[in-house]
Amino acid sequence: MKISVIIPVYNAEKFITQAVESALQFDDVFEVILVEDQSPDNALEVCKNLSVKFSRVKLFQHPDKKNHGAGASRNLGIEKASGEFIAFLDADDYYLSNRFDAEKELFKNIETDAVYGAIGVEYYSEKAKEQYYHIYQDKLDTVYKKTNPKDVCPGQMNLRGSFGLIHLDTLTLRKSALTKADRMFDVSLRLHQDTEFTTRLSFYLNFYTGINEDAIAIRGVHENNRITKVETKQINPASTKVLYWQKLKEWAEKEKRIPLEYKTHITRMHRSFEIANANFPKKLGMIFKYLILDYPSIRSGLYNINFREGLL
Structure with a gap:
């Protein structure tokens, strides 16, 4: 396999090295594409150092060097990717050693356009665990059972009862299959753009369940998680x-x-x-x-x- 791993980077100087190194552990990872999104911290310098240290790491920014959000950053990464397959990773998360085990088998079938699996959780501090355990607990997040591709789109829309979650960290796409879709990430959404993407994309592509009984990636939870902060604010979700x-x-x-x-x-x-x-x-x-x-x-x-x- 020839995999391009796309990592949008914003305010993640403490975590991005771990994310990159977790992707580089795989010989099948042809390149790691960092899209730095005008971080307020020192993430850009860390990304520059990583691109110098590792030949497979490529660093990009938006042409105007401004902040555009994770969706636009992933779109830029897809545009720059030259691998046969595309995978995603959040800058404060990391891959486990079994990340692409299922993909190596499932993508032998030319009808397989996408493969997804399960994600676990790690709390990077006791304070983070105190704040956010009620959201993530210690459970796996995934689609609950192996699902026929034709049922993945309506499943994600909860059309036929509880279905589960496809997290981008666990999603691998055949790049050539993306031509079937109407567009990539919706840049007008700052929240839930990943769910909108996987729901809409699974209407056009054949999504297959990979490893869903064990984690293949880890969501890192810390005090400054952007999405988690929004979820825990006293606002109407x-x-x-x-x-x-x-x-x-x-x-x-x-x-x-x-x-x-x-x-x-x-x-x-x-x-x-x-x-x-x-x-x-x-x-x-x-x-x-x-x-x-x-x-x-x-x-x-x-x-x-x-x-x-x-x-x-």
């Missing part, structure tokens, strides 16, 4: 989810090949998070509106409200 479902709704409205069942579900989920995110007067108005038009949206919306407030 529906405010970020409504944008995620809005983007899927816009995509579903344009993509003529999407089954009506998918479109109906996406619209319903978007409405439900709109209800959960609205202020009280608007919430009541939407409930009365959808009471006639789409009662399941109200039911889902009320669930999201209760979940947010800790009632469920």
